[in-house]
Amino acid sequence: MRKEDFVGFERHEYNPILRPETEKLLGSLILQHKPKTILEIGTFIGYSASVMLEKSDAFLTTVEIDPQNARDARENLKDFEGRFEIVCADAGQFLKQNNKKFDFIFLDGPKGQYKNYFPYLKKFLNVGGVLVADDILFYGLVGSNEPVKHKHRSIVNNLRTFLSTLQADEDFDTQIFDFEDGVSVSIRKK
Numbered sequence: 001m002r003k004e005d006f007v008g009f010e011r012h013e014y015n016p017i018l019r020p021e022t023e024k025l026l027g028s029l030i031l032q033h034k035p036k037t038i039l040e041i042g043t044f045i046g047y048s049a050s051v052m053l054e055k056s057d058a059f060l061t062t063v064e065i066d067p068q069n070a071r072d073a074r075e076n077l078k079d080f081e082g083r084f085e086i087v088c089a090d091a092g093q094f095l096k097q098n099n100k101k102f103d104f105i106f107l108d109g110p111k112g113q114y115k116n117y118f119p120y121l122k123k124f125l126n127v128g129g130v131l132v133a134d135d136i137l138f139y140g141l142v143g144s145n146e147p148v149k150h151k152h153r154s155i156v157n158n159l160r161t162f163l164s165t166l167q168a169d170e171d172f173d174t175q176i177f178d179f180e181d182g183v184s185v186s187i188r189k190k
């Protein structure tokens with residue numbers, strides 16, 4: 001289904017949905033790694049979840065804070081009934097209470113929280129598993145030396161901390177892709 005046909009698409013003037021190159025990368029990682037269990041942080045209306053479900057036979061758990069988005073996503077994913085659960089909650093709370101393991105994690109929720117989520121995500125990811133984080137370069141501001149406007153400063157600083165922690169972590173092999181809004185792909189080695 002085209003993303004424009006997703007229930008709820010028209011409600012949002014600015015649609016924070018997976019962009020084309022990131023979608024290709026995510027799809028090929030799913031095909032390559034064949035996860036059995038996937039965790040997604042940030043469902044929105046279910047587009048990226050549909051991409052991951054379509055390309056795998058995995059069970060997907062996805063977390064979304066906004067109840068209307070969660071309802072729309074449930075409707076949009078009805079063809080995958082029985083293969084997903086949508087947890088309508090704050091991802092930070094969910095991560096504190098969860099103790100499941102996953103083969104693949106797609107992190108696409110609040111950018112300023114990635115660094116706080118990372119220790120939990122690491123604990124939940126099986127060895128050999130993949131952590132993909134979207135929008136890590138935040139409109140190019142994360143890698144830039146230009147002064148950052150006050151309203152973006154804490155997100156940009158938090159993303160910088162997230163990326164340096166990820167790249168320094170010897171349990172992961174991490175690659176950064178600087179197309180679109182930037183994506184990191186980290187394979188858990190040990």
Ligand SMILES: C[S@@+](CC[C@H](N)C(=O)[O-])C[C@H]1O[C@@H](n2cnc3c(N)ncnc32)[C@H](O)[C@@H]1O
Nearest residue numbers: 016017018042044047048064065090091108109
């Ligand atoms: C970039 S969008 C996700 C897009 C989706 N993954 C896709 O590509 O189709 C980010 C989503 O995270 C949700 N979100 C923001 N803060 C959150 C939080 N603290 N806990 C859970 N979800 C959150 C937003 O409501 C929004 O729907």
